[in-house]
Amino acid sequence: MTTETGTPARGPHFAGAGSWYRGNLHCHTTESDGNLSPSDAAAGFANLGYDFLAITDHDRITDPASVDAHGLCLIPSVELTAGAGLLGTEFHLLGIGIDPSTVLPPGTSPGRVSSAWLREQGAAVFAAHPHWSGLTVDDLMGLTIDGIEACNGGTTxxxxxxxxxxxxxxxLLRGACWTGLGTDDTHWHTLDRGTAWVMVRATERTPAALVSAIKAGHFYGSTGPDIKDVYLEFVDDCRVLKVHVHTSPVAAMYLSGPGARSRHTFHETTSGITSVTEVDPARMSITSHTFEVDLTVSGPARHAGRGTGQRHIRVSCMDWNRGRAWSNPLFF
Ligand SMILES: [Zn+2]
Ligand SMILES: [Zn+2]
Structure with a gap:
């Protein structure tokens, strides 16, 4: 990303040519432990207005060629079991975009081996639900992954x-460059659909273009609002960083940096509220904001990861229904 003074540097997930496509990258069917057939699962997400779906049955690749896609783009994918992490629990890796004829490694293979193997197959690789799996960050740092599930709505x-x-x-503070998915992990057991998703910026709605965009981090996660644009602008001889954010109407926006060095903003009128009856989402929503960060003092973007020299910020927002959206990290 350019750091030329005064030159806006659009967040890479917002810069690419193409269109936004909404999809779920974690879904089970009767081919593993889900309650609906693959074709019915596709119908379920088509009914939600999704553009694409990755069926990720456990330790098997459900071939999209055998599925009635109901108009969705289906990305051949898998949720691969991996051998125990540092605390002794087996865990799961998502491989998004893998040839359906591929013979998978045994579920007892170490995660560092299976994740590297998935990468070699051309898949975008993510650690699924790290908290549920009882993983540690040390476990994750030893994997070959593009990112993690930041929010898995079904597991929640x-x-x-x-x-x-x-x-x-x-x-991120330890030097990883992970992106953060929102997914459903749909099993059709509960209300585990449409809980969290990704919006991918891709040149076309094909498995290859979507996987390429996902690997490049050209997406954001959401449980509600839309992030329309994020871009950085360095001014005053690169002493000041401006982070421009545009979203659907939201209650608040956040600039996340390391530790307590973060920022937030609400509609200017919220600071004058003296009664709950004065809270009016229609009047108090915001759709754009520019965070201004002095890079010469301690602040949300001042701190580089210890020993890594890597600096980043993340942008998030929250709507009035407590739905959230989060950008991938922007490095500079
Ligand atoms: Zn899982
Ligand atoms: Zn799953």
Whole structure:
């Protein structure tokens, strides 16, 4: 990303040519432990207005050629079991975009081996639900992954262990370049659909273009609002960083940096509220904001990861229904 003074540097996930496509990258069917057939699963997400779906049955690749896609783009994918992490629990890796004829490694293979193997097959690789799996950040740092599930809505419904934002932020501070998915992990057991998703910026709605964009980090995760644009601008001889954010109407926007060095913003009128009856989403929503960060003092973008020299910020927002959206990290 350019750091030329005064030259806006659009977040890479917002810069690419193409269109936004909404999809779920984690879904089970009767081919493993899901309640619906693959074709019915596709119908379920088509009914939600999704553009694409990755069926990720456990330790098998459900061939999209055998599925009635109901108009969705189906990405051949798998949720691969891996051998125990540092605390002794086996865990799961998502391989998004893999030839359906591929013979998978045994589920007892170490995660560092299986994740590297998935990468070699051309898949985008993510650690699924790290909290639910009982993983540590040390486990994740030893994997060959593009990112992690920052929010797995189905696991949140099942166990309240579906979120991994703390894993994500610690990994970034330790030098990882992970992206953060929102997924459903749909089993069709509960209300585990449409809970969390990704919006991918891709040149076309094909498996190859979507996987390429996902690997490049050209997406954001959401449980509600839309992030329309994020871009960085360095001014004053690169002493000041401006982070321009545009979203659908939201209650708040956040600039996340290391530790307590973060920022937030609400509509200017919220600071004058003296009664709950004064809270009016229609009047108090915001759709754009520019965070201004002095890079010469301690702040959200001042700190580089210890020993890594890597600096980044993340942008998030929250709507009035507590739905959230989060960008991937922007490195500079
Ligand atoms: Zn899983
Ligand atoms: Zn799963």
């Amino acid at each position: 419904l099942d166990s309240l262990k579906g979120e991994a934002f703390t894993y994500w932020d610690e990994g």
